[in-house]
Amino acid sequence: MCGIVGYIGEKDSKEILLKGLERLEYRGYDSAGIAVRNSEGITVFKEKGRIADLRGAVSGDVTGNTGIGHTRWATHGKPSKMNAHPHQNTSDRFTIVHNGVIENYHHLQRDYLADVAMESDTDTEIIVQLIGKFVEEGQTTQEAFSKALQLMKGSYAIALLDAEEAQTIFVAKNKSPLLVGLGEGFNVVASDAMAMLQVTDQFVELMDKEIVIVRKDSVDILTLAGEKVERAPFTAEIDMSDIDKGTYPHYMLKEIDEQPAVMRKIIQAYQGENEKLTIKPEILDALQTADRLYIIAAGTSFHAGLIGKEYLEKMAGIPVEVHVASEFGYNMPLLSERPMFIFISQSGETADSRQVLVRIKELGFPSLTITNVSGSTLSREADYTLLLHAGPEIAVASTKAYTAQLAVLAILSAVSAEARGRELGFDLVQEMGIVANAIQAQVDMKEEIEQLAHDYLSTTRNCFFIGRLMDYFVGLEGALKLKEISYIQAEGFAGGELKHGTIALIEEGTPVIALATQESVNLNIRGNVKEVAARGANTMIISMKGLNEDGDSHVLPPVHELLTPLVSVIPLQLISYYAALHRDCDVDKPRNLAKSVTVE
Secondary structure, eight states: OOEEEEEESSSOHHHHHHHHHHHTGGGOOSEEEEEEEETTEEEEEEEESOHHHHHHHSOTTOOOSEEEEEEEOOSSSOSSTTTSSOEEOTTSOEEEEEESOBTTHHHHHHHHOTTOOOSSSOSHHHHHHHHHHHHHTTOOHHHHHHHHHHHOOBOEEEEEEETTEEEEEEEEEEBSOOEEEEOSSOEEEESSGGGGTTTOSEEEEOOTTEEEEEETTEEEEEETTOOEEOOOOEEOOOOTTTGGGTTOSOHHHHHHHTHHHHHHHHHHHTBOTTSOBOOOHHHHHHHHHOSEEEEEEOTHHHHHHHHHHHHIIIIIOOOEEEEEHHHHTTSOOOOOSSEEEEEEESSSOOHHHHHHHHHHHHTTOOEEEEESSTTOHHHHHSSEEEEOOOOOOOSSSOSHHHHHHHHHHHHHHHHHHHHTTOOOSSOHHHHHHHHHHHHHHHHTTHHHHHHHHHHHHSSOSEEEEEESTHHHHHHHHHHHHHHHHHOOEEEEEEGGGGGGTGGGGOOTTOEEEEEEOOGGGHHHHHHHHHHHHTTTOEEEEEEETTTOOTTOSEEEOOOOGGGHHHHHHHHHHHHHHHHHHHTTOOSSSOTTOOSSOOOO
16 A cells, blocks of 8 residues: 655655655555655655665755655556656646546546646556646636546545645545644644654544645645535554554454555565566475475464465466364374475464474475464474565454465465466466555445445344355355454355255345355356345345446455455455444454464
8 A cells, every 4th residue: 555644844844754654664665755845846756666765865955844755556557766656747836646546547638638748657647637737727726636536536545735835735535544643833644643653643534535725734624515624633542552553443454454555565575676476496496396285274374275275276286285283283184295384374373283393394394384473483493484574463353464375375376387387377466466456445445344244244143154166265264254253153155065054044134145256156156145045044245346246235346366365355354343343342352362372
């Protein structure tokens, strides 16, 4: 997820902006930039790469008490200095930073900007050029800003500078997070309060489709129609015990929201100098030598392993078995001649998995740990480690670590496929970028998904999830999330198994959540839905765009079919969160559960 910062006040803005961007580095990004305004105009500094690279490019001779900054992850246009934010219009009067995706930018360019030469490949530049054009036609900056916002479709968080309005930052948001921070003689803008805690703990929450006029001594919030809105600030009460939670009410919600950034961070972590995905050669050699892989995991990680099996077999052509760690430790099956073991664990401390690791090390078999924690027991004791790069996951119910596991397994599978001379037929980096955007679209639809949770789960005592192929595995994870934090008795089943016993549990009003993202079985799962609906079930279908039909409850953005589990799990996570919230459950600390299971 891209990050935005802004400052207007009496101090030089450069260092405040740079420090703010550094606080947003965890989100994942490929370029960064700032724009500083002074009496001579607006100066833009931007670089591909890290904030450290940007620092080196920022001139110490340029000062200004107004500025905006941005960390970018490429969506429209490749990572480059040219495509980095901020962007300016043709006359350089207007300068903009933007998070989100403008879905109709091609139409806006065609209808309004056909005679304007673009300097970048981004949808963001369309916004600033559009504002510049409307001002040239006689509108004020605020009027032009408002008109552009009303024409735009999609998600956005925007901060805009006008070289001719020295004491103003124009701000707006829709579906993407953005806050205004208040200070004595200054005000700030940030996509995350963490970015500006260095200067203030007082923030004003912004709502979708509002325009905010930020000056050093005032903040005016307006509707698109120009009506003034009054809103009291809140205090970001953050101390050492909950600093990672920021202003979120729960770690789980924050960690759900972090998943787009995690996807991008993982891609960065596993890209080599040529921007190709890379895995250490010794890991690839071990995989090449193995005649069968054994994935060992528990809980959410076990569900990730089921999907990892699909990736490794379909992409790399390596046979895979997936086993529950606590069972494998006491009932080891007959192994192949050259087995290799993959241990999946968020914490790297799962006792049941370590038990298996100790046993297979005694037998001399190679091992790989996929974990979120460098230096953890499973990481130290296995032969090889792949890190998830998801950042600390505090909520007991795993969310971002699960999708990180899927992403790392996909990368391992794709690189292994290349090493074995197998053609994938698609660019995983590009497809993962699409996935990150699709996940962002889902986390931006919280109100719609919360309503689904209310409609289907507010009073129920049980719930069933059904799917086929990989949707079945995602359904298992959805059921686990729901039971973990809302205490609703929930189970996941393969759709075709309903008639073999489970359908006897369907009563009038029983919630059944069906996933439909796999084309080859789309009609089959819909037939299963009709079977339970005929027996009184209250059915919810979550489908992928292109496979959706009228009446589906929720439609996901289209992604590559192999990668659908990364997206389809997001509404299930949010449904579980809101179901627990509505039942007054302790979302982050569900009863009887611990984050890391360090005993058998």
